[in-house]
Amino acid sequence: MGRLGDADVHAAFVEFRAKETDKCMSAQCLYCQSVRAKNTSRQRQHLLECPPYLNAMKEHNPNSSILEMATNGTPTPAMKPTKKRDHETMSNGFPGDIPGLVSRGPPVPKPQLERDIQLTVQLNPKISVGKTIYGDSNWVSFISGHWHSRWGKGTVVPGGQEKQLVAHDLSTHVDSNFILQTHDHPPAYITVSCQGWRVGPPEILETLSDTTKVDSVDPKSYSFRTYLQMETGDQRYLHLNTGMWVGSGIKRSADVVFDFYKVV
Structure with missing residues (x-):
């Protein structure tokens, strides 16, 4: 010793x-x-x-x-x-x-979060693809939606989609791709990639899948966290291409609502 x-x-x-x-x-x-x-x-x-x-x-x-x-x-x-x-x-x-490490150089800067975007999306009923080697797979398509932010506002273009992978404990990985349209004249189009996890007690996650009960679930009883990236060729919004956002969401009977915070 x-x-x-x-x-x-x-x-x-x-x-x-x-x-x-x-x-x-x-x-x-x-x-x-x-x-x-x-x-x-x-x-x-x-x-x-x-x-x-x-x-x-x-x-x-x-x-x-x-x-x-x-x-x-x-x-x-x-x-x-x-x-x-x-x-x-x-x-x-x-x-x-x-x-x-500290004595040999300056400290690493601490990132900050700034509330930047709020978004709501109306969803079609999920389509079950079936059990895979990774879990139960579902597809959900977007009906429409709207958003506003510090740099603009607009709608969610119909046709976006989300792939869900549900683990044995009902934890759900989400992978969404959709397009934002701005209210400019002419409008700009911004592609969005969003990934994350919805986790919590199994009984809560099970209730979230029931459209007749989901609105009674306390949003604090589960965690729905994602990260988001955007891409556009529109000169007015090129600054979005290099941004990073993290989001917190809640699930409701007919839609989902997210607040996204920019990492600065």
Whole structure:
């Protein structure tokens, strides 16, 4: 079993072979870029005296055994943590920056979401294609619809379609393709590709497929999330070609309604 702090030491260095003829590995500190022979004890001693490392630990990992050793002279014994499963790590939040990354350059910009489009589409009854190796397959065609946004408004051209793939737990993957027509004179036409998942408790998802009960379902009891991309050759709307949107939707008896947020 490794000594206390060995994991912190190894995480703070990257190992490499300086020359092909070298028999021993070298180690470079990710925080100050110093290079030394690979030796855990000497690497630990280096970290105890490395200001960039100690400052990073104070900010991002104040419980670091190396930091406590540098501050108090002796580390506080700690229980070895149990390895968390992936879903537990996800539910407890992002673990933080890669060690040393922040100290070597500017932080990665955080994207923002801006509400940009609201869209409603009336649907024909679904057509069941049958059970496939991936799940139950359905096709749904679009009757019509309308939309408005920060950059325009208009209608949904009849004839769009959506492919649905229903998993064994009733989670449903949707893949839609349709065309928006603007109210300009002359109008512009914008093709839309939209994919995502409708997920939730099986009993809720089952109710969503019943047109006589779907309007009684609380939209917060399930998740209907998608991402959207658009394409057009119209000079007035070329900025849409490079945009990205994520959406949240609700299903009703005769239509679906989406709010789309632009990622900026």
